[in-house]
Amino acid sequence: MAKHSPHATVPATMSAMLLTGHGDIDRLVYRDDVPTPRPGPGEVLVGVTATAKNNTDRKAREGLYPVKKGEVTSFAMGGEPTLIFPRIQGADIVGRVVAVGEGVDTARIGERGLLDFNLYPDARRDINLTPDYYGHGADGGFAEYVVVPSDQFHHVPNPELDDAELAALGMCSYQTAYHMLTSAGVAAGERVLVSGASGGVGTALIQLCRILGAVPYAVSQPEKAEALEALGAEAVIDRGELEGFAQRVLEATGGAPIDAVMDLVGGEMTDCFIDTMIQDMKARTRYPRLSIAGASGGNISEILWTRIYLYQVQIFGVSHGTRDEAEQLIAWIRSGELKPVLHATFRLSELHQAERYFVSRGSNFLGKIVIVPDRQWEAHGAPFALAAPSSQQESRP
Numbered sequence: 001m002a003k004h005s006p007h008a009t010v011p012a013t014m015s016a017m018l019l020t021g022h023g024d025i026d027r028l029v030y031r032d033d034v035p036t037p038r039p040g041p042g043e044v045l046v047g048v049t050a051t052a053k054n055n056t057d058r059k060a061r062e063g064l065y066p067v068k069k070g071e072v073t074s075f076a077m078g079g080e081p082t083l084i085f086p087r088i089q090g091a092d093i094v095g096r097v098v099a100v101g102e103g104v105d106t107a108r109i110g111e112r113g114l115l116d117f118n119l120y121p122d123a124r125r126d127i128n129l130t131p132d133y134y135g136h137g138a139d140g141g142f143a144e145y146v147v148v149p150s151d152q153f154h155h156v157p158n159p160e161l162d163d164a165e166l167a168a169l170g171m172c173s174y175q176t177a178y179h180m181l182t183s184a185g186v187a188a189g190e191r192v193l194v195s196g197a198s199g200g201v202g203t204a205l206i207q208l209c210r211i212l213g214a215v216p217y218a219v220s221q222p223e224k225a226e227a228l229e230a231l232g233a234e235a236v237i238d239r240g241e242l243e244g245f246a247q248r249v250l251e252a253t254g255g256a257p258i259d260a261v262m263d264l265v266g267g268e269m270t271d272c273f274i275d276t277m278i279q280d281m282k283a284r285t286r287y288p289r290l291s292i293a294g295a296s297g298g299n300i301s302e303i304l305w306t307r308i309y310l311y312q313v314q315i316f317g318v319s320h321g322t323r324d325e326a327e328q329l330i331a332w333i334r335s336g337e338l339k340p341v342l343h344a345t346f347r348l349s350e351l352h353q354a355e356r357y358f359v360s361r362g363s364n365f366l367g368k369i370v371i372v373p374d375r376q377w378e379a380h381g382a383p384f385a386l387a388a389p390s391s392q393q394e395s396r397p
Contacts, residue, residue: 016143051141082137092170093141179321188213267298341367
């Protein structure tokens with residue numbers, strides 16, 4: 001039996017955004033009569049206050065995780081598909097414990113926390129071979145309440161962080177970024193090229209490089225250079241025309257080759273990224289390394305394999321991370337070493353608008369979009385809302 005706070009009444013139903021199938025945003029349906037979940041043994045019921053939006057929400061909805069050409073599906077790394085409709089998306093969840101299941105200390109009721117978003121296949125702490133996550137294989141945070149494992153809902157009391165800011169530090173971006181770096185064995189003093197630098201994973205990579213003592217070079221638009229350099233980028237390289245890209249990177253590094261590339265783009269850019277590492281092999285002290293965790297520029301890249309094996313380029317595919325990495329990130333959040341990059345908040349009922357804004361975001365976009373339940377809006381969403389004329393606001397779904 002779940003144990004509840006004497007000061008909180010959990011309603012029988014809640015508001016939530018339901019993903020009803022693969023497709024466009026019309027497959028996202030807002031309802032206020034969804035049964036409120038109840039915590040089982042080892043679980044906590046969280047009253048959601050903020051959930052960061054990630055590109056994986058869109059890609060899962062559109063079925064853009066194929067493992068065979070021509071597929072329209074989400075990933076099923078464990079063998080069977082786990083994205084079952086209807087599904088509540090949203091991985092990077094912040095809120096407060098309002099009830100606990102059997103075996104969980106009632107002292108946790110009232111704690112504010114951040115979720116380690118992984119659905120781990122086992123208890124191993126150092127490896128995660130069949131990645132899945134809350135908001136995909138189980139219901140997530142685009143709702144008023146969610147049930148999660150008590151040991152993955154980490155207490156983060158930091159009063160200097162608002163709930164929306166804490167959600168912007170969520171594990172989906174930061175754990176992916178950290179695992180990209182650990183997979184490639186990035187070490188202090190190494191030069192790291194960060195693509196997609198203005199997004200959630202990109203801004204996380206810049207900060208994490210500095211914590212590790214590595215030197216990040218960001219690939220982004222020139223108008224974002226000041227903000228990215230303030231975040232820790234050594235320099236910002238304009239992607240511009242593909243021809244001459246490697247030379248522009250070398251100019252930024254003073255002629256030294258890039259040690260490791262963090263690739264979030266894929267497509268034709270991957271070959272250009274490799275160029276930045278194989279300019280002067282005698283100047284290197286370690287093998288060139290490329291971690292890839294996204295394909296925003298295209299899911300298929302044309303690469304000469306002779307370039308890979310003759311230059312001994314090591315390639316690491318990255319999806320999520322490990323329990324140990326998640327707990328290290330939580331420690332850095334608690335210590336204040338990681339800083340939130342929050343772009344804007346949207347009401348949960350306006351998720352359609354948030355999705356459109358996310359896809360069409362312009363040159364002013366940097367960091368994360370966070371979704372706040374309507375009942376929590378004034379406390380946790382309104383202070384970070386977009387300053388836009390009412391004529392630009394779309395009607396709620």
